[in-house]
Amino acid sequence: MVTNWNKDEVKKVLVINGSPNRNRSNTLVVTKAFLKGLNEDNKLDIEIVNASDLNVKPCLGCLSCWGRTAGECVIRNDDILPLKEKILTADIIIASYPLYFFSMPGVMKLITDRLLSMMATYEGQKAPENGQSFHGFRYYNEKQRFIIISSCAYTEAKAAYQSLLLQHDAICGKSNYTAILVPQMKTLLDLHNENKISRYLNKFTLAGQLFRQQGFLSLEELENLSKPPFTEGAYKIFLNNFWESEKNKGK
Numbered sequence: 001m002v003t004n005w006n007k008d009e010v011k012k013v014l015v016i017n018g019s020p021n022r023n024r025s026n027t028l029v030v031t032k033a034f035l036k037g038l039n040e041d042n043k044l045d046i047e048i049v050n051a052s053d054l055n056v057k058p059c060l061g062c063l064s065c066w067g068r069t070a071g072e073c074v075i076r077n078d079d080i081l082p083l084k085e086k087i088l089t090a091d092i093i094i095a096s097y098p099l100y101f102f103s104m105p106g107v108m109k110l111i112t113d114r115l116l117s118m119m120a121t122y123e124g125q126k127a128p129e130n131g132q133s134f135h136g137f138r139y140y141n142e143k144q145r146f147i148i149i150s151s152c153a154y155t156e157a158k159a160a161y162q163s164l165l166l167q168h169d170a171i172c173g174k175s176n177y178t179a180i181l182v183p184q185m186k187t188l189l190d191l192h193n194e195n196k197i198s199r200y201l202n203k204f205t206l207a208g209q210l211f212r213q214q215g216f217l218s219l220e221e222l223e224n225l226s227k228p229p230f231t232e233g234a235y236k237i238f239l240n241n242f243w244e245s246e247k248n249k250g251k
Helices: 026-038 078-089 108-118 163-171 183-188 192-216 218-226 232-248
Strands: 010-018 047-050 090-094 147-152 178-183
Touching: 010 026, 010 078, 026 090, 026 147, 026 178, 026 192, 047 078, 078 108, 078 192, 147 163, 147 183, 178 192, 183 192, 183 232, 192 218, 192 232
Parallel strands: 010 047, 010 090, 090 147, 147 178
Antiparallel strands: none
């Protein structure tokens, strides 16, 4: 992750906003705080693409992109090809989305499946033992960085994200992406305590600055970012009050 990193060469940042709520996404609030630090000098070309605005057809499972049309999907009449071109030309790709049932939202899974053409053809190789990508990348660029920023309602981020991270470990390789996991985010925003929200988001802005400088975040830094804003006891009270109010709606 730290090799061949020159912050002055970073020009383009692509954000794929995978939340069905588009610009009302709670996760996007965190992502924008991170982008603020990343683009401290206002020199970056940042594009945010809402996944729910794209026309994406499901993968056919034909595997042509590994064989007959290697590197190219046979589906050409939707938005995957232009999205793939944006991905290939970006210096930093950020996938921003909430955790849905211990995985990514459906539209992000559609996109992920359709990007299979970016992976090297499977030729019976053994599963990697040292954290590499299961397949390897067809268009590998050691200077490119991939970041996942995801928020959830859970307190134990590490446990809640285990299945999602295992999927990305297989696709990307453990050392080839950065996962910023943000627990309890919706509750924090729902309280409308602007001072607390501002203080909490500031650490993501600082993380953006740090990432721009060094091209990675350490395990310690990532663990700090994943610390929940509320204690376990306080959060249980907030959740109980929330579900009680939900039950009373419409009565």
